[in-house]
Amino acid sequence: MYPPSEKSELGEAVATESNDQEIKNCEQEGSTSSNGDSSVKAEENPQLLEGEQRKEKDISYENPRLKTGDVDYSNGEPAALKRENARSVTDQQTIEKTNNNHKPVPDSRSGESDLNKCGLRMTKKLLRDLCKQHKLYVTPSLNDTLYLHYKGFDRLENLEEYTGLRCLWLECNGLTKIENLTAQTDLRCLYLQLNLIHKIENLESLQKLDSLNLSNNYVKTIENLSCLKVLHTLQIAHNLLRTVEDIQHLQDCPSISVLDLSHNKLDDPHIIEVLETMPDLRVLNLMGNEVIRKITNYRRTLTIRLKQLTYLDDRPVFPKERACAEAWAAGGRDAEKKEKEMWESKERKKIQDSMDALTAVREKAKERKKQKEMKERDIGSVDEEMIPSSSNDAVAENGTETSDVLEPLQTKQKIEKFVKDTFGAHKEAIAAEEILGDQSRRSENNPHDQEAQEAELKVAPGLTAIEKAVPQ
Numbered sequence: 001m002y003p004p005s006e007k008s009e010l011g012e013a014v015a016t017e018s019n020d021q022e023i024k025n026c027e028q029e030g031s032t033s034s035n036g037d038s039s040v041k042a043e044e045n046p047q048l049l050e051g052e053q054r055k056e057k058d059i060s061y062e063n064p065r066l067k068t069g070d071v072d073y074s075n076g077e078p079a080a081l082k083r084e085n086a087r088s089v090t091d092q093q094t095i096e097k098t099n100n101n102h103k104p105v106p107d108s109r110s111g112e113s114d115l116n117k118c119g120l121r122m123t124k125k126l127l128r129d130l131c132k133q134h135k136l137y138v139t140p141s142l143n144d145t146l147y148l149h150y151k152g153f154d155r156l157e158n159l160e161e162y163t164g165l166r167c168l169w170l171e172c173n174g175l176t177k178i179e180n181l182t183a184q185t186d187l188r189c190l191y192l193q194l195n196l197i198h199k200i201e202n203l204e205s206l207q208k209l210d211s212l213n214l215s216n217n218y219v220k221t222i223e224n225l226s227c228l229k230v231l232h233t234l235q236i237a238h239n240l241l242r243t244v245e246d247i248q249h250l251q252d253c254p255s256i257s258v259l260d261l262s263h264n265k266l267d268d269p270h271i272i273e274v275l276e277t278m279p280d281l282r283v284l285n286l287m288g289n290e291v292i293r294k295i296t297n298y299r300r301t302l303t304i305r306l307k308q309l310t311y312l313d314d315r316p317v318f319p320k321e322r323a324c325a326e327a328w329a330a331g332g333r334d335a336e337k338k339e340k341e342m343w344e345s346k347e348r349k350k351i352q353d354s355m356d357a358l359t360a361v362r363e364k365a366k367e368r369k370k371q372k373e374m375k376e377r378d379i380g381s382v383d384e385e386m387i388p389s390s391s392n393d394a395v396a397e398n399g400t401e402t403s404d405v406l407e408p409l410q411t412k413q414k415i416e417k418f419v420k421d422t423f424g425a426h427k428e429a430i431a432a433e434e435i436l437g438d439q440s441r442r443s444e445n446n447p448h449d450q451e452a453q454e455a456e457l458k459v460a461p462g463l464t465a466i467e468k469a470v471p472q
Helices: 004-015 020-032 034-044 050-062 087-101 108-117 124-133 245-252 271-276 298-305 319-386 389-394 403-445 447-459 465-469
Strands: 145-147 167-169 189-191 211-213 233-235 258-260 283-285
Touching: 124 145, 245 271, 271 298, 298 319
Parallel strands: 145 167, 167 189, 189 211, 211 233, 233 258, 258 283
Antiparallel strands: none
16 A cells, blocks of 8 residues: 555654654654744745745644654654655554554545445335425325425335325435336426436336426436426436437427437537427527537527527527528528518517507597596586586586486476465465454444445455455
């Protein structure tokens, strides 16, 4: 593991540390002489680079007994290691720890095996606890969503009871294989990004799957997706796809309309031939692939060849862009320029038409408002002339009077006039009766009055007694 010469020197260095008190004294002496040592080193090498000085300081900080020169100033003996062999310092510390603890330092392979052993198991009890934590149903079959992301699972298991799942979150775990999903027949969305998956498999039972996210994995080939008849969205960014053959299987997936292939290693321009065979492809992302640089006029070419495309990479494909691209393919840049000018004129005309329509609407509104005000003024003047002030309470809310309101008012006025006339005549009749009674009483007492009455009858023989009593 180490060279023999270095082993012997390191062994001697370890042997010298048997006495703890001497080591402490040596360290104190080394710390006191560190300032002097730095000044001596600066005098010896005035042209020493800044990076080398920093490196020397780091070495001296790790082990105060080792100096950057050939002499250890703590005890005057030659240093065990030179400045340029700084790696042996850490090796010496490793050996010291091994001698003190009597435990070997584990290598990388043993560390990986221990890490795999410590992976979190997806037990039934843990799944129920997670349902309680996320306020889901305790009964597994009632849940339509299950949140299992950022938990450190290394295997899919114990999901047989969760038969009603529609969305399953498995993002950012340590999963290496897609398995044990046969009971999730109603699953619509499956999120497996940020895992350790190398192969697409075991998805046959997910016949209703609509969205699949496999980004940030180690997939080298797209396969085993033709069984998913309604798969709409496939996200497989940040994987290891390289050649046309790696994505050839997409020809058997006509239902895919959203495809994310960004940040892979695709570099063959012939992948366009595969994408052309996807009849419903509308959203495509190829950013971060070398193939973008190898396709001439990349965006125009894809816009022309992928007829249904509405979104490419980081922005939409508008009808204007598609029309200009098709004109460019037919007649070059001149045809593209003419098509662009025509679209711009159409857009300006459309804006102008909208402004004109808005102006016309405003003018019509003003005219209607003016006519309404004039009509209200005219009706108000007619009401003041025809309707008495006592009948103002019968005016409608909008200021206009209808015939249904006017006729009852006229009838009411006639009735009031008749009542007044009747009461007046009644009062006059009562007064006449009183006068007649007084005259009859006087005639009984005085015979001369009776003779006067007879004379009156001769003068006006056709009048009644009441009419005679009423003064003319």
